[in-house]
Amino acid sequence: MGKYIEMIRIRFLMMLAYRTNYYSGILIYSINIGAYYFLWNAIYGDKGSIEGMSALQMTSYIAIAWMARAFYFNNIDREIAQEIKEGKVAVELIRPYNYLLMKTMQGLGEGIFRLSFFSFPGMVIVALIFPIAFSADPVTWLLFAVALVFSFLINMQINLLTGILTFFFYNNTGLIRAKRVIIDLFSGLLLPISFFPGWAQQIMNFLPFQGISYVPSMIFTESFSGSEVIHAVLLQIVWVFILVLPIQTLWLIARKQLVVQGG
Amino acid sequence: MKYTQLFFQYAAQYMKTRLTYRTDMVVEIVSDLLSQAVNFIFILLVFGHTSMISGWSREEIIFIYGFFLVPFAIFGAFFNIWDFNERYIVKGEMDRILTRPIHSLFQIVLERMELESLFGVITGIAVMFYAGSRLDLTIAWYDPFVFVLLVLGGTLVYASIFILIASISFWSDSPTSIMPMMYNIGNYGRYPVNIYNSIIRFLLTWILPFAFVGVYPAAYFLGRENWYLYAFLTPVIGLVFFLFSIFMWNAGVTKYRGAGN
Numbered sequence: 378m379g380k381y382i383e384m385i386r387i388r389f390l391m392m393l394a395y396r397t398n399y400y401s402g403i404l405i406y407s408i409n410i411g412a413y414y415f416l417w418n419a420i421y422g423d424k425g426s427i428e429g430m431s432a433l434q435m436t437s438y439i440a441i442a443w444m445a446r447a448f449y450f451n452n453i454d455r456e457i458a459q460e461i462k463e464g465k466v467a468v469e470l471i472r473p474y475n476y477l478l479m480k481t482m483q484g485l486g487e488g489i490f491r492l493s494f495f496s497f498p499g500m501v502i503v504a505l506i507f508p509i510a511f512s513a514d515p516v517t518w519l520l521f522a523v524a525l526v527f528s529f530l531i532n533m534q535i536n537l538l539t540g541i542l543t544f545f546f547y548n549n550t551g552l553i554r555a556k557r558v559i560i561d562l563f564s565g566l567l568l569p570i571s572f573f574p575g576w577a578q579q580i581m582n583f584l585p586f587q588g589i590s591y592v593p594s595m596i597f598t599e600s601f602s603g604s605e606v607i608h609a610v611l612l613q614i615v616w617v618f619i620l621v622l623p624i625q626t627l628w629l630i631a632r633k634q635l636v637v638q639g640g
Numbered sequence: 641m642k643y644t645q646l647f648f649q650y651a652a653q654y655m656k657t658r659l660t661y662r663t664d665m666v667v668e669i670v671s672d673l674l675s676q677a678v679n680f681i682f683i684l685l686v687f688g689h690t691s692m693i694s695g696w697s698r699e700e701i702i703f704i705y706g707f708f709l710v711p712f713a714i715f716g717a718f719f720n721i722w723d724f725n726e727r728y729i730v731k732g733e734m735d736r737i738l739t740r741p742i743h744s745l746f747q748i749v750l751e752r753m754e755l756e757s758l759f760g761v762i763t764g765i766a767v768m769f770y771a772g773s774r775l776d777l778t779i780a781w782y783d784p785f786v787f788v789l790l791v792l793g794g795t796l797v798y799a800s801i802f803i804l805i806a807s808i809s810f811w812s813d814s815p816t817s818i819m820p821m822m823y824n825i826g827n828y829g830r831y832p833v834n835i836y837n838s839i840i841r842f843l844l845t846w847i848l849p850f851a852f853v854g855v856y857p858a859a860y861f862l863g864r865e866n867w868y869l870y871a872f873l874t875p876v877i878g879l880v881f882f883l884f885s886i887f888m889w890n891a892g893v894t895k896y897r898g899a900g901n
Contacts, residue, residue: 398817400817401817401818404821405821411840412827415836415837416831416835419693419835420690420693422690422693427690551664551668552667554671555671558674558678559674561678562678562681567678568682574688
């Protein structure tokens with residue numbers, strides 16, 4: 378266990394060395410939040426609420442969705458693809474640790490770094506510019522934190538899956554790009570899932586994506602009521618378990634038929 | 641003459657290299673299409689809950705987005721020099737560029753072109769026809785010419801902003817982070833400017849004139865007469881900003897000192 382925790386620490390320190398790169402990131406996210414802030418206010422116009430959310434809840438939703446993205450988002454899929462392409466994965470496989478778990482830990486180190494140096498100060502800055510509703514209820518914050526952990530795990534698992542697919546496709550930069558675009562829409566980053574038409578919501582109930590952004594953001598803005606929160610978090614947990622299955626299967630097949638290109 | 645000839649030779653060469661890896665190219669075009677589709681779906685979803693956004697209907701917003709795609713695609717094909725600082729200044733590649741007997745910026749445009757981005761022109765025009773037919777827009781004989789003129793204006797706006805930022809690299813060495821920021825600010829131009837507050841509207845019109853890539857020129861085709869003045873300013877703004885950016889580029893090149901080594 379110690380070596381995995383050490384990995385989180387090392388990745389955190391690595392990111393810390395390049396922390397100045399992140400100041401512009403906060404600005405970019407703020408620019409995006411700003412665009413959606415004006416757009417949503419225009420959409421609401423004089424309507425009091427849409428799909429049970431007020432304009433203020435919506436801007437808070439957008440802000441927290443982007444700042445939470447800074448935490449769960451990482452390029453581990455691209456890193457894995459790179460290591461497979463360069464043949465480094467062969468060396469990784471003989472090292473005395475679980476490769477996928479190690480990658481997860483690196484992602485976590487990155488996430489913790491961004492949470493403290495990106496999401497947190499970013500949220501403070503955004504709250505100074507735009508009106509954002511923060512809950513006063515500690516239970517909401519606690520549930521939000523729990524949901525955020527699972528949102529990280531689900532996103533991480535999807536990244537691992539995409540990364541492992543490189544074993545079979547060799548060059549999957551296109552797949553990685555496409556995955557990112559799809560997650561932005563279907564995870565509820567761009568707009569809440571409740572804004573989709575009924576049939577689309579039905580389909581998305583069978584997909585893991587809404588666990589990434591929709592669930593934590595809805596909890597943060599208190600747009601979910603009582604039992605909905607518990608239900609949503611449980612759904613996240615179920616997905617974390619379900620996703621283990623395809624990852625392990627593909628990983629086993631991939632290791633058996635590994636072809637190292639160069640190296 | 642020499643420049644056009646060179647351009648076509650480079651373009652032919654580019655096609656050859658790209659066509660060697662056909663699947664890569666197809667995948668790239670498909671993932672571009674996918675992100676355009678996501679933006680399109682976003683507009684559709686939003687209008688499932690409202691009929692107007694600041695006085696603009698669903699079809700009008702879709703039309704503006706379609707128009708925006710055209711100059712953006714041309715810009716992406718030729719002026720996508722977001723990595724100029726890293727690629728040419730830090731690595732000292734600019735030395736090689738300066739020994740070539742054509743204008744340095746033109747040489748870089750030739751080297752950095754990404755012709756597959758032009759696919760967005762087709763998507764954009766298709767989106768405009770879709771929205772236009774639902775709005776019962778009619779096309780006058782001169783409209784295609786106006787369209788070309790306004791698209792050129794919009795492309796020049798985008799190009800000049802990126803050239804200006806690239807030029808900063810000649811004086812200072814850390815503007816790499818400004819480039820991605822510009823893409824995000826550029827997205828503001830996809831929606832009508834009257835949804836923003838007056839400061840941002842002023843900024844998008846006169847300082848970083850991204851509004852001239854989407855709303856303003858599109859307003860002409862949508863018959864929004866109160867915006868006509870801005871619509872016809874598009875080529876003027878494009879040209880003025882472009883000349884200014886070329887001037888700054890040329891001034892910057894004289895300051896270039898090489899990367900050592």
